C-alpha cells in the first residue's frame with residue numbers, strides 16, 4: 299500500500315482533530331479513524347479537547363494509533379465537546395491561532411454540526427488555515443450528506459423506545475404522543491415514525507392542523523385500532539407543544555386515555571450502530587487524505603453510498619429536504 303502513501307502531499311505533517319457542538323454517537327469512531335489515518339500516512343495527530351474552547355486554551359494531546367483503542371463502540375466523545383462563546387470573537391480566535399502555531403499543527407478536522415463548520419470557515423478565512431469537516435449530529439440536518447454521524451443510531455434508539463411504549467399503549471387502549479428531537483427538521487420523526495409504525499407523524503416541515511389530527515385519529519379508531527402512537531418532532535407547529543396537543547386531543551376524544559413521552563437526551567447517547575461506525579471510519583479516512591491532497595474548506599459527506607466532499611459553505615447554507623416519498627409511504631401505512 300506504499301503507493302498510496304507516496305501519492306499524498308506531505309507538506310501537512312501534523313493534523314489537529316476536535317469534536318464540537320452537540321455530541322453524537324459515532325464521534326469517537328470518527329476520531330479513531332482520523333487518528334489512525336494520520337498514523338497510516340506518517341502524519342502526527344493532536345487531539346483538541348472541548349472543541350474551540352480547547353483550541354483557545356491550547357488543550358491538546360498527542361494521539362497515536364493506540365490512543366484510540368476500544369473507543370469505536372463508545373457513545374459521546376472522549377475529547378469532550380463544548381460550545382465556545384470566546385471563539386466567536388476575533389480575540390478568541392487569535393489566541394487559538396497562537397496555540398495552533400506553537401503546536402506545529404498544519405490542518406484541522408472538525409467533527410460537529412453547522413455551527414462548528416462556520417467556526418472552521420471563519421478560522422480558515424482569517425488565518426488561511428486548512429480545515430475539513432465531518433458531520434456529527436443526530437438531526438441529519440446538514441446539506442451535502444444523506445446521513446450525518448449519529449443519525450442512524452438515534453433512529454434505532456427512538457424505534458426501540460417506541461416499541462416499548464407500544465406494548466403499554468396497546469395493553470391499555472391508550473394514545474401516546476412521543477416527542478423526538480428535531481427543532482427545525484423532521485428527519486428523526488419521519489424515519490423513526492415509519493420504522494416504529496406510528497399512526498401519525500408530525501414534523502416541522504408540515505403543519506397538519508389540530509383538527510385534521512383529531513379527524514385522522516378518529517378514523518383510525520373507527521377502522522378498529524384501539525391504541526395509537528403519534529410521533530411529534532420538537533419543532534412541529536401543529537400545536538404549541540406536545541402537551542397542548544395532548545390536551546386538545548383529550549378534549550375532543552374523551553374515549554382515549556392520552557399520554558405523553560418526551561424521549562429527550564437519551565436519543566443522543568448510546569453505542570453507535572454498525573452503520574454509524576462504518577460511516578465514521580470512511581469519513582475519517584476521507585477527511586485526512588483530502589487534507590493531505592491539499593484540499594481545504596470541505597465537509598466529508600455520503601451520497602448514494604459514495605463518500606464525497608461538499609464545500610463547507612454549501613454544507614452550512616444549504617437546507618436538507620424532507621423525503622416526500624417517505625411521507626407518502628407513511629400515509630399509506632396508516633390506512
Ligand code: ATP
Pocket residue numbers: 318319320321350351380381382383384385386387410411412413414415416417418420435
Ligand atoms: P449542533 O448541531 O449540535 O448544534 P453545532 O456545531 O451546530 O452543533 P454550535 O453551538 O452552533 O453547534 O457551534 C459550535 C461552536 O462553533 C460554537 O460554540 C462556536 O465556538 C463555534 N461557532 C459557531 N458559529 C460561529 C461563528 N459564526 N464564528 C465563530 N465561531 C463559531
